[in-house]
Amino acid sequence: MNDSSRRTPRRQVNPRPQATDVVARMLAVVPFLIDNSPISVSEAASTFGITENDMRNIVRTLFVTGIPGDSGKGLHGDLFDFDFEMFESDDIIEMTNHIGPAETPRFSGREAAALIAGLQYMSDIVRDEERSSLDALVNKIRRGATGSPENISVRRAPIPERADPITGAITDNLQVEFSYLNAEGSLEDRRVCPIRLDVVGNTWYLRAYCHLRDSMRTFRTDRMRNVVVLSESRDHAIDPASLPDTLFDSPARDSGIVVTVELSESAISLLSDYDATMTDPAAGKVRAELTVAHLGNLRRLVALAPGAIRVVSPDFAVAEVAQWADRGASWHKIDPLTRA
């Protein structure tokens, strides 16, 4: 196999920012600097989640930017100006003159659509009594946009009723207890410190410190029953922001089953939850190698898109899927009313 053909579908190359993206960022940064000057480069950079160097570059670009004044030569009043000394020696941004509005720009129609659809999607975490304030917030975004928000929407992801108490437990720093149906199909009692609820598509996952396993675990909330919020406080302080977005650790190659699947190009995104390695593409099909903890997970994978994903090796895994599918086919050929 040619090593250069290996790629993982999860990784996306971040394109370098286009000039217009940088302009958009500068338009947002300027009013903040006007309002908060003097401010250290590091604080301003962390507010916008960019590197200190990016922030310094913004300031340097502003230094050389002006508007055509009456003379057309850019006199003092027509320029951005900073305390050069403080900037160069102390890394502090002190704006001494600015042009243009000091207030934040409006949202574009698409930006407003992104915010509103995001709010819709997560609306189930907002308590009922706060629902009206959510509507008010959507209205503010609409009024703050230059165009009507585009027709893009995301339906609310409903949180399973049984898992609802967890949102409160996280806010109140309390432990929870529940019965959990594990991947092998057996019920276990778990007592955990809930850290974060991740909503992906329509599924709510709880990231929690599990006392039974003594480590961080991810639970599907729709596999929980009898969720009880305990009076004990969380005994593991973990910063929710420190958790990676990957929900499950892929099993190590030597502890799971390494399988090869063949799939059409259009089905690649279905592998995003797996740490898959793409191999030898051929005629519109791709092959991927991945490790599953047990064969049950493999059934779930092929069931995502029957016909579009096929297990090709090892032989025992192929046979297992074939037998499982055959049982499923015979089972569903029979009308339950006629089943003895």
Added chain:
Amino acid sequence: MAEEPSKVIRQFSLIHAMLASRFGLTIDEILNTVDGYRDTFDPYSEKSLAAVTKSFERDKKDVRDLGIVIQTRSPADASNDNHGVRYLIDPATYVLPADVEFSRGEIALLHVAARAWQHGSMNKEALRALNKLRSLGVEPDSSLSGVRPRISGWNGAVNEFGEILSEAGIAEFDYLKPGDVTPVTRHAAPLALIDWNGLWYLLAWDLDRDAERTFLVSRVTTVPRIVPGQRHEMPSDDYAGRLTAELEDLAAQNVARVRVVADSDADFRLSAKYGLADAQGEISIPTADLDLLADELIEFATDIEVVAPDELRTRIHKRFDVLTLSHGGTP
């Protein structure tokens, strides 16, 4: 930082020049005075004029794509060329209205909402919106640090349809209707994109059929492309809201009945989503599309039985036949 620092300075200066000008700037004034234009523009060369005028047209489009409203004023003695047209940005339409203010709790909600977009063009739009929120200098409170929603699927065909939607363009793509063997090329003007129950739907005006049609994006088999040079008038209507309501109605009218094995994975997950099983162990599942429901149910295999409709059972066993066949078995 940027690929093209000169373009950054040019566009940034252009925006500020148009903001500062009370009566607007003519194209001559822009080319002769605004940084990034005046330093490259040679008024004695036709070629230079053409090149700079072209980059002004492109910048204007980029600036408008940022959501900035550029007004144009034509001179009273309206001659046919663009020469007398004045361009300006009204600061009042540029900045957020003074009464739009956000509390720390609202900022926290908006931060989480913006970060939900993971991929493609909507991720980019959301990050731009996020920067504007940061610009307000209001720190989010910590109330929502324990929640991390992620909107999936804004990539591939969905992303392309999104681009065509915002351009008010016409999309060309191949679409495989369920039950058909070969896809058919379709031409349609996108009106709305919605994620409903984890799947993306496109509402569009189908030009070949001269009627509105709903497409399930996962059934699109080619990368949608924009038909060059064609635009349509985008009527302002809440298409997304209407499509959502239609799908909800459809689902409410078509309810499947599925019996689950008690305490199985199917029992846990289907009852969490659709409500608890009744005394017979049956769960009612509203569905807008039997094929999609069959896709959702097959992983439960022999832990479920379809009570109604018969058509759902047929679709499920057909899927298992495909799976058996593709794994070397004989259905």
